[in-house]
Each structure stands twice: as structure tokens, then as C-alpha cells.
Amino acid sequence: MAPCTLRVRYLKKNGFVEVRQNGSHVKMNNPSTKRTVIVPVHAKSMKRGLEQAILKQAGLKLP
Numbered sequence: 001m002a003p004c005t006l007r008v009r010y011l012k013k014n015g016f017v018e019v020r021q022n023g024s025h026v027k028m029n030n031p032s033t034k035r036t037v038i039v040p041v042h043a044k045s046m047k048r049g050l051e052q053a054i055l056k057q058a059g060l061k062l063p
Helices: 004-013 048-058
Strands: 017-022 025-030 035-040
Touching: 004 017, 004 025, 004 035, 004 048, 035 048
Parallel strands: none
Antiparallel strands: 017 025, 025 035
16 A cells, blocks of 8 residues: 555656646546546555556556
């Protein structure tokens, strides 16, 4: 389980940009692939299944 902020940084490093934030969720978009993902940014760590689902939507693999 990784902290949510690390996942946001990983997505940014792979071409995603922060579109907007609504409460504790960040909407991110990749202009080159036209993929959009919504990442929860809570104080707790993200569970593995949710982490994998977000990365799958983004078209990425676990580092």
C-alpha cells in the first residue's frame, strides 16, 4: 500500500496533469493519451486493489 500522494506524483511523472480537485479527490488527465483518472487523496494509504484499478485506467504498470 502506497501513500496517495506518491501515486499522484507517479501519474504526474508519466504525463498526467491535475485538472481539478473536488474535496479529497483529484481528477487527472493525460493530454497525449486522452485518459482521465480520479485519485482519492486521503491521509491513509491506498489499498492494493484500488491502486491497481487506477493504474489500469491510466494505462500504466506498478513501478
